[in-house]
Amino acid sequence: MEDLIKDLKRRLVANLQLDRSPDEIDTDAPLFDEGLGLDSLDVLELVVMLDRDYGIEIVNMDEGKKAFVSVRGIAEYITAKKASS
Amino acid sequence: MKLQGEDLGKPRDESPPASKTVLAKSHAWTGRSGGGYFGYWIFIMVLRVLGLWGAYLLLVPVSFYFVLFAPGYRKASMEYWRRQYQRSPLLCLIYAYRHFYSFGQVLVDRVGIAANPERFQVEEEGLSHILAAINEKKGLVLLGAHVGGWEVAMSFLAKRNVVVNVVMFEGEEAKVRQLLEKNVRLGQVQLLSVSGSPEDSLTAIAALKRGEVVAMHGDRTLGGRTVKVPFLGAPAAFPLWPYALAAAAKSPLIHTFAARKGMYRYGFKAWPVIHPRLERSEGKNEPLREYAESFVSHLEEFVKDFPFQWFNFYSFWKQE
Numbered sequence: 001m002e003d004l005i006k007d008l009k010r011r012l013v014a015n016l017q018l019d020r021s022p023d024e025i026d027t028d029a030p031l032f033d034e035g036l037g038l039d040s041l042d043v044l045e046l047v048v049m050l051d052r053d054y055g056i057e058i059v060n061m062d063e064g065k066k067a068f069v070s071v072r073g074i075a076e077y078i079t080a081k082k083a084s085s
Numbered sequence: 086m087k088l089q090g091e092d093l094g095k096p097r098d099e100s101p102p103a104s105k106t107v108l109a110k111s112h113a114w115t116g117r118s119g120g121g122y123f124g125y126w127i128f129i130m131v132l133r134v135l136g137l138w139g140a141y142l143l144l145v146p147v148s149f150y151f152v153l154f155a156p157g158y159r160k161a162s163m164e165y166w167r168r169q170y171q172r173s174p175l176l177c178l179i180y181a182y183r184h185f186y187s188f189g190q191v192l193v194d195r196v197g198i199a200a201n202p203e204r205f206q207v208e209e210e211g212l213s214h215i216l217a218a219i220n221e222k223k224g225l226v227l228l229g230a231h232v233g234g235w236e237v238a239m240s241f242l243a244k245r246n247v248v249v250n251v252v253m254f255e256g257e258e259a260k261v262r263q264l265l266e267k268n269v270r271l272g273q274v275q276l277l278s279v280s281g282s283p284e285d286s287l288t289a290i291a292a293l294k295r296g297e298v299v300a301m302h303g304d305r306t307l308g309g310r311t312v313k314v315p316f317l318g319a320p321a322a323f324p325l326w327p328y329a330l331a332a333a334a335k336s337p338l339i340h341t342f343a344a345r346k347g348m349y350r351y352g353f354k355a356w357p358v359i360h361p362r363l364e365r366s367e368g369k370n371e372p373l374r375e376y377a378e379s380f381v382s383h384l385e386e387f388v389k390d391f392p393f394q395w396f397n398f399y400s401f402w403k404q405e
Contacts, residue, residue, distance in 0.1 A: 032284075039281075040282060040283050040285055040286045040326060041286075041309060041326055041329050042283070043286045044326075044330055045329065045333075047290065047333040047334075048332055048363045058290075061291030062291075064287055064290075064291075065284070068287065
């Protein structure tokens with residue numbers, strides 16, 4: 001899980017071109033608003049990234065909304081998806 | 086021309102809350118149309134009694150009034166004409182008058198179409214692209230603009246068995262809801278109110294994943310990220326969100342515009358499908374630029390063919 005979180009942070013910074021290093025991202029901070037401050041376009045990039053880099057296609061958006069709470073939320077979502085597939 | 090009083094108000098199908106009477110609805114008419122309730126009421130009355138021609142005639146003084154007393158709209162219109170034709174201010178002013186008149190005609194036609202759709206003839210070009218895309222059930226992003234009569238395109242889709250989500254910015258909602266509700270044929274059309282938040286993106290993806298259509302305008306930035314693309318010779322900001330949305334949902338995207346072509350005549354055009362892709366590791370906005378450029382080239386084609394049907398009455402080249 002910790003490796004996945006590290007990997008996620010690295011990819012987030014690279015793909016969304018965030019102005020911070022992966023280590024500076026708080027694993028439990030909200031992705032939107034005052035947390036990471038991702039905007040409406042970032043979240044679309046994130047969906048594309050999960051599909052391309054992790055093979056996770058979010059079909060049910062209610063699940064997706066639950067996953068997109070924090071980096072940890074995404075990591076748990078990926079882990080759960082991988083386990084069930 | 087048989088726009089009977091009854092025709093204007095009567096629901097034309099069973100969709101219950103959709104119509105009542107146009108007059109009753111007009112209480113909520115608070116859009117940017119100057120003159121408010123009274124002005125709207127006069128137009129409805131003239132439409133009923135004298136028909137479309139009568140309402141057009143009424144547009145003559147109304148358009149003149151706007152040229153004189155609506156400096157914001159006048160300025161925006163004249164800027165458009167300056168960029169479109171590089172003519173003298175006087176000529177641009179005359180064009181502004183015709184511009185308002187043309188906008189009025191489309192607004193009047195809307196009421197006419199809602200009341201009496203059979204009377205209007207709509208020529209289509211490329212509808213097959215849209216139908217093929219819908220049949221694939223991968224969702225469809227329909228990208229239009231504030232030109233001509235976009236709701237004409239919507240009325241095409243309303244007859245098909247597909248849910249259409251019309252995206253609008255919070256605040257525009259009441260106005261557009263009223264406009265759509267007046268058109269009682271739009272059974273499966275619903276509104277998707279967005280505020281530019283990340284949650285909006287997820288809601289829109291969800292609709293596309295259900296195989297629905299998400300329709301929006303590609304000439305409003307909605308406060309999101311944009312790319313500057315030359316339009317009529319000067320850079321203007323266009324949104325990137327529509328293309329990123331299609332890429333994220335793996336849905337096709339189609340450009341579509343509808344134009345008023347004459348008395349009771351509209352033309353509707355849809356371009357071939359594109360499949361936007363969001364590639365990694367390039368400049369942040371750049372991967373999507375080509376899609377915005379392609380949209381702008383089609384938009385330019387439209388405003389060259391129908392110069393008086395550009396309906397963005399604000400300083401378009403200054404928005405961020």
